[in-house]
Amino acid sequence: MTSPVPRDLWHAALADDPDALATQTPGWLDAMCSVRPYRDVSRLYEWQDGRRLVLPLVRSRLTTAARAEELGWPLDWGIGGPVAPGGPVTRAEAATVFADLARRPGAAAYLRPSPLTDEVWRAAAPGHVRRYPRITQIADLSGGYATVWSERFTSNTRRNVRKAERAGIGVEVGNDPRLVREFDRLYRMSVDRWAAQEGTSRPRARWRMWRKDPRRKFAAVARHLGDACQIWLAHHQGRAVAGIITMRQGEHAKYWRGAMDKTHAAATGAPTLLQALAIEAACAQGCRYYHMGDSRPDTPVTRFKQRMGGRLHHTEGWWIDPRPDTAPTGPGRHEEAAA
Structure with a gap:
């Protein structure tokens, strides 16, 4: 060794x-x-x-x-x-x-x-x-994007993608510092929204975010992974309203973080469009899987991933x-x- x-x-x-x-x-x-x-x-x-x-x-x-x-x-x-x-x-x-x-x-x-x-x-x-049970979601990309679109996306997902296209959502992709800053702004807005949903005070939620996902973390991943890390931003009427960060290694693409300005994004279908475009790009690059991260059972986020084709996998972390x-x-x- x-x-x-x-x-x-x-x-x-x-x-x-x-x-x-x-x-x-x-x-x-x-x-x-x-x-x-x-x-x-x-x-x-x-x-x-x-x-x-x-x-x-x-x-x-x-x-x-x-x-x-x-x-x-x-x-x-x-x-x-x-x-x-x-x-x-x-x-x-x-x-x-x-x-x-x-x-x-x-x-x-x-x-x-x-x-x-x-x-x-x-x-x-x-x-x-000691076992540390986890649940993660992974979408099967076999058959290519046409198969994923018709057989693994739900009708609701396809409808939201079309809604975003009709709304004129524009999308930019890259990993430069400006996109990191824009994504971080959306992420901070999301943290405040999550705090309200969970009944957590905003200062406490922001402190937890600072410990777990500070801006320098997004910047470091973009810098060290280079083109293998992509930040996707959806724009509506000149404003960035939603964003996701994806990564790729070989035949595996991964959705890592997501955020949105719900006031301006919720009715546009922008978050769904970003995921669909990232999955389409992964299929074009020859990926077999799109990893969608850990989830809590029966939550809106988990159900959203399921509508995008994300299957639940019960898995383990191990303390030795x-x-x-x-x-x-x-x-x-x-x-x-x-x-």
Whole structure:
């Protein structure tokens, strides 16, 4: 095991893993470390048969290694988990990762693998790990945009897209600082609206937003991911009324954050149009999936994603407490196949 992972090996692993996400890239880690006091403690696992796994991890720079959590990723930074070139993670490999993280010194480690590999991690999880249940939504893009439009969008979704087109909604896409500022303005308006809906005071909601999603976080992701990160803004009558941020890695597109000026956007269908255009672009780029992020059961946001084709996936994050008696052993891919 090597830590941190050499960047050339990490990029090579990404190029050979069709299931890798934008949130498993060095750019995502670098954005995180530029916003919060984290350092790169990623791990490269190598077996004698040549098999490699890259596990993205960070640790706080403000805590000693003997007392620090290692996180893949922090809860507000989404999905991490191993990058697996040449084929998906096997149960034996997942067990090795669990065992290795249990042997590290310090506080617990946290691991949030891709929902598309969840069954393997559930099967490999030892009894001492703590489960952190999550629900995420993913849209299947197989068949292309025409299929998604006719078979996976609901009639209500198609109607709202047409409404936005009739309303003359204009859309711009990019990731320059001006778009970051405009999106942040809409996001702050959304935070105030969410606070009112939840019965939370506006100052408290803004403080939580400052901790979780400050403007510098949006700017850092746009800067470090480059063209893989796109900010979509919908304009109506000269005003930006809705926005989303999407990312792409290989065959996987991801909707990351969304915001709107509800007073001016709600009746125009602009939020639905932005999602439809982002999905259309993902299909044109050859993506198989459009990841729509974590959701709470039976909420308006969850139902909106379902109308866009987002299927519910019940998945897990894993807290792994230190266990010095746990040995990080396990067969490589070829050894497991022989067994």
